[in-house]
Amino acid sequence: MITTEPVITVKNMVKKFGNFVANDNLNFEVYKGEIFGFIGANGAGKTTAIRILCGLSTPTSGEMKVGGFDIYRQTEKIKQNIGYMSQKFSLYEDLTINENIRFYGGIYGMKIADRKVRTEKMLERLELTEYRNRKIGDLPLGWKQKLAFSIAILHNPKIVFLDEPTGGVDPITRRQFWNLIYEAVEQGITVFVTTHYMDEAEYCDRVSIMAEGRIVALDTPERLKKQYSANNMDEVFLKIAR
Amino acid sequence: MNRFLAFLRKEFYHIFRDPRTLVILFGIPIAQLLLFGFVLTNEVRNVKIAVVDHSKDYLSIRLTERLLSSGFFQLAALPKSESEYEGLFRSSKVKEIVVFEPDFARKLIKEGKAGIQVIADASEPNAAQLVVNYTTAIANGFVKDEFTKDQKVPGINIKVRMLFNEDMRDAYNFIPGLIAVILMLISAMMTAITITREKETGTMEILLASPLKPIQIILGKVVPYLILSIINALVVLLLGYFVFEVPIIGNLALLLGEILLFIFLALSLGILISTFANSQLTALAMSGFVLMLPSILLSGFIFPVKNMPVPLQIVANLMPPRWFIEINRTVMLKGGGIETIWPNTVILLGMSVIFILISIRKFKIRLQ
Structure with a gap:
């Protein structure tokens, strides 16, 4: 259910590292219930922006709200309402699936009964129930990624931030991963995702294309393709980049 | 509180599942004790x-x-x-x-x-x-x-x-010194490594993006090592007392209090190192050169500080173990009370406060 009610508002976001401008005056809104994609080459400033929105980095200037909360003053409230999956794999390899789930449920302050119900559902969905006592380190990468995503939304956040979640996995697993993202959206979770795979851009409700720290285009994939008279997002991207 | 407990449980899983960590935690202290105890006090024959x-x-x-x-x-x-x-x-x-x-x-x-x-x-x-x-x-x-x-x-x-060594250092000297070395090893080095491990694997970001407060993260990392350090210190004291018959002449409560203070100092030093190091390897190297060598060589553990050349004495005075070993010797072997060791205690306290303050400044609550 896509609305036009903003859950993330970004006005004039600027982030500088010394003389280098990583985010140059970004302005956008993310609507409740949509899949919002941040597309761009490596170094375009996608990760910097996502880290600021998750409270991992302070912006140099600008006004930002996440889930209705101010990014400077209500960081704790924001953290309670978001899920985050980073580029780097984020589960503990020496812990079992179950222990990782308990840990993340614990630090997000989930009620035990609630956690148990959701855990069962999640493991069943991922067909991992019988492997629950395996150490994460023994699992194939594709499973780990799907599990990491499912754990990132275990506490039912309003928004989940995914920073290049499908890096290094095969196309089939990527497709399965996106199915999980759609299911999360059906649950009412807003998805903010960065990627440099152009086929994934097609899966987003709206995409924002970044280059050199700026947003150079922002619309639905359909309209972007029409505007640049391209067959797919790959062509759109190449045309913009040129 | 429950969040914190969930965190603590995870930390203990890490510790008890990693054989290398276990060896460092329990193998090395006992090996060192026996080495210094039996090898250094060589047999008298001919x-x-x-x-x-x-x-x-x-x-x-x-x-x-x-x-x-x-x-x-x-x-x-x-x-x-x-x-x-x-x-x-x-x-x-x-x-x-x-x-x-x-x-x-x-x-x-x-x-x-x-x-x-x-x-x-x-x-x-x-x-x-x-x-x-x-x-x-x-x-x-x-x-x-x-x-x-x-x-x-x-x-x-x-x-x-x-x-050649007029004011003879007691043969029992190794126990007071060893406690300092072991606590440096476990509290400081292991803390530094475990925190940098989270940074290196990327899980630190997930933790920082979670509702856990930075102070909870740090405490959660530190508390298990605090507990293990206390256990280790007690083991060394007991082994020293029963196996090597090293006396504890002074006040036991005072001694334990000073040991706790030193553990606190070592933990804050570990945190400080972790704010500088970005990989476990760097943390290990920094701990090795910054902590282990000086705390063995410059602390008076093996070589008396008095006999060092002046420049080395100045460096030695910057080493926390130097002050702690003196406390240990005074309390354990000479029965001295707080009236004789208060300057050392104040120095250790001051050092801890400095380490903590720098760590807080350096610890990037929001990683840049």
């Missing part, structure tokens, strides 16, 4: 000694024979004058010189007291102390055997002189 007998009476000769037939000593020189002593020691021809005063037998019988001077080469303090102890024990045993029938057993006045 130690070369010199005898200078100024009285040459029947008792001094019998005592000399007793010493040489004990199996512990071997006569290597009979120096004529005192000027030869140093040369004998320097060339390592002898490790100990026993000097009988003139009129030994007469004084012992008539006055009930006679003197022997025992000079030992204290450049190897542990060995020297041991050799002197054996000599003393044999001399005392000798007098008892000779005068069994008498009501009053006369005493031999044994004057010990430790050459």
Whole structure:
């Protein structure tokens, strides 16, 4: 259910590292219930922006709200309402699936009964129930990624931030991963995702294309393709980049 | 609180599932203890000694024979004058010189007291102390055997002189020093490594993006090592007490309090290192060079600080273990109270506060 009610508002976001401008005056809104994609080459400033929105980095200037909360003053409230999956794999390899789930449920302050119900559902969905006592380190990468995503939304956040979640996995697993993202959206979770795979851009409700720290285009994939008279997002991207 | 407990549980999983961590935590302290305990205090057997007998009476000769037939000593020189002593020691021809005063037998019988001077080469303090102890024990045993029938057993006045290291460091010294080294290893190094591991694997970001407060993350990382450090310190103290018979003369509560203070300091140092290091390897190297070597070499654990050249003394004074080992020795071996060790305590406290303050400034609550 896509609305036009903003859950993330970004006005004039600027982030500088010394003389280098990583985010140059970004302005956008993310609507409740949509899949919002941040597309761009490596170094375009996608990760910097996502880290600021998750409270991992302070912006140099600008006004930002996440889930209705101010990014400077209500960081704790924001953290309670978001899920985050980073580029780097984020589960503990020496812990079992179950222990990782308990840990993340614990630090997000989930009620035990609630956690148990959701855990069962999640493991069943991922067909991992019988492997629950395996150490994460023994699992194939594709499973780990799907599990990491499912754990990132275990506490039912309003928004989940995914920073290049499908890096290094095969196309089939990527497709399965996106199915999980759609299911999360059906649950009412807003998805903010960065990627440099152009086929994934097609899966987003709206995409924002970044280059050199700026947003150079922002619309639905359909309209972007029409505007640049391209067959797919790959062509759109190449045309913009040129 | 539940969040914190969930975090703690995870930390203990990490510790108990990593064999390397377990070896460092429990293997190394015990290995070090046994090494320093048994290897450094080497066995006394056929130690070369010199005898200078100024009285040459029947008792001094019998005592000399007793010493040489004990199996512990071997006569290597009979120096004529005192000027030869140093040369004998320097060339390592002898490790100990026993000097009988003139009129030994007469004084012992008539006055009930006679003197022997025992000079030992204290450049190897542990060995020297041991050799002197054996000599003393044999001399005392000798007098008892000779005068069994008498009501009053006369005493031999044994004057010990430790050459090259006049204020002889006690053979028990290794326990107070070892506690410092082990606590540095576990508290500081392991804390630094475990925090940098989260940074290296990327899980630190997930933790920082979660509702956990940074202070909870740090405490969660530190508390398990605090507990393990306390256990280790107690194990070393107990082993020292029961296996090596190292006394604890001073106030035990005071000693434990100072140990806790030092653990606190080491943990804050570990946190500080983790704010500088971005990989476990760097953390390990920094701990090794910044913590381990100086805390062994410059702390007075092995080499007395007093005997160091001035520049090294200045560096040594910056090393936390230097102050802690002094506290330990004073309380454990000399029975000193807070009135003698308060300056050291204040220094340790001050250092902890400085480490914590720098860490807070450096710890990137929001990773840049």
